[in-house]
Amino acid sequence: MCAVQPAIAQDADLVTVPAVPRDYQPGTTEWGDPDLRGTWPIDHLNFTPLQRPPEQGMRYFLNDEEFAQRSAMLAARGEAYAGEIEDETIGMGHWVEPGDANRRTSFVIDPADGRLPPLTAEGVRLSATKRSSYLPDQTYDTPLDFDTWDRCITRGLPASMFPFNYNNGIRIFQAPGMVAIQMEMVHEVRIIPLGEDYSAPSGNSFWLGQSRGHWEDGNTLVVETSNFNAQGAPVNVGTWGSPPGNNTPQSTQAHMTERFTITGPDTIIYEVTYTDPVIFTAPWTARLDWQRDEAYTLFEYACHEGNVQIRGYINSSRAQREQARGQNRE
Structure with a gap:
């Protein structure tokens, strides 16, 4: 079911990005760190777009009409999803978990x-050199004609922290001096040391880069x-x-x-603020609202x-090309 959200008055501010609340004081772990531990799936955010449709301009929020349209679309998808289970006809409807309606434009x-x-x-x-099954009209001859996600190596960062059609589970574990983030997609785990500079030696690089963390404001x-190997997307x-297409490159x-x-x-x-001066003309920042769900599997x-x-x-791909060559010879 889609989440029910209140209507927005016609004179409401749909443009201003709300400040992040910073007055909540969470519980702490046995060793005194703020306690993030738990299951934080982001499947409820499916169908919220990464980028804002141009016609929505500078609006952070949907208006009432747009929200009603998104709610109706997600409700219909949810009913189809549930119908496949009830009728034991699970098919293409289960490739996409519908998510809940929210008012975010992007x-x-x-x-x-x-x-x-x-x-x-x-x-x-560099984008023109990328290969992926997500690109149209492409031929395949070797594994290098596929991206790292196609080959089940990694979805990369920051992609792995955004929702896909399914497998959107995220779990956070903590230990003294350490945070680990387990991601359901590709079953990768990010290991994040805290407090010290764990910079990799010169020349070392990683699919998911090398992370280090610290606490602010309690x-x-x-x-x-940093220290990405520049082979992810x-x-x-x-x-x-x-x-469109999995062809946005990443530099070191x-x-x-x-x-x-x-x-x-x-x-x-x-x-998340992402900066890559070799690839993008400016940094960009995205915001997601997470919800705890310990029942998520x-x-x-x-x-x-x-x-x-x-x-x-x-x-x-080879068979299709051979068939085309035979037709051309005729």
């Missing part, structure tokens, strides 16, 4: 238009991530409103600053389902 809040900044000239050049975990394929100069602010016993505001992410998908793509 996850991106900076730039103010809710749009990702343009790519640099080098970003455009309720906010701040995580800085930072813009979020599958997240609604993303640029990419840097992420994340803020996990506890705003209530069951709520976190997650913000993390399922197996059977990425290749028998490890046959890459081979199947390649065999099919």
Whole structure:
């Protein structure tokens, strides 16, 4: 069922980005750190777009008419999802978990238009070299014709912190001097040391970069991530409103600053600022509203389902080209 939210008065401020509440004092762990531990799935945010539709301009919130349209769309998808279960006809309707209706126009809040900044000239050049099953009219001959997500290596960052159609579970674990973030998609775990500078030696790099964190204001975990290996894709394929195709590159100069602010016993505001001067002409920031759900179950992410998908793509692509050559000879 879609969440019910109150109507917004015609003279309401739909543009101003609300300040993050910072007055909540959370409980603490046995060793005294703010307690983030728990299950924080982001499936309720499905169908909230990464980028704002241009016609919504500078509006942070949907108006009543737009919210009603989103609510109706998600309600219809939810009914179809439930109907497949009831009728035991589970099919394409279960590829997408509908999510709940909310009034956000986009996850991106900076730039103010809710749009990702343009790519640099080098970003455009590198984008043209990317290979992915999400790109149209592509041929496949080797595993290198697929991106790292296709090959079940990683969805990358910041993509892994945004919702996809399914497998949106996130769990946070803590130990003295350490935070771990488990992600259902690809079953990756981010290990985040706290308090010290754990910079990697020169020349070392990682699929998910290297993160280190510290606490601010008694309720906010701040995580800085750098040392990416530049082989992932930072813009979020599958997240609604993303640029089409998994072809936005990432450079070794990419840097992420994340803020996990506890705003209530069951709520976190997650913000990420992403900077990559080689690829983007400016930094950008996104905000997501997390909700605790300890009843959520993390399922197996059977990425290749028998490890046959890459081979199947390649065999099919070669067969299609051979068939086309035969037709041309005729």
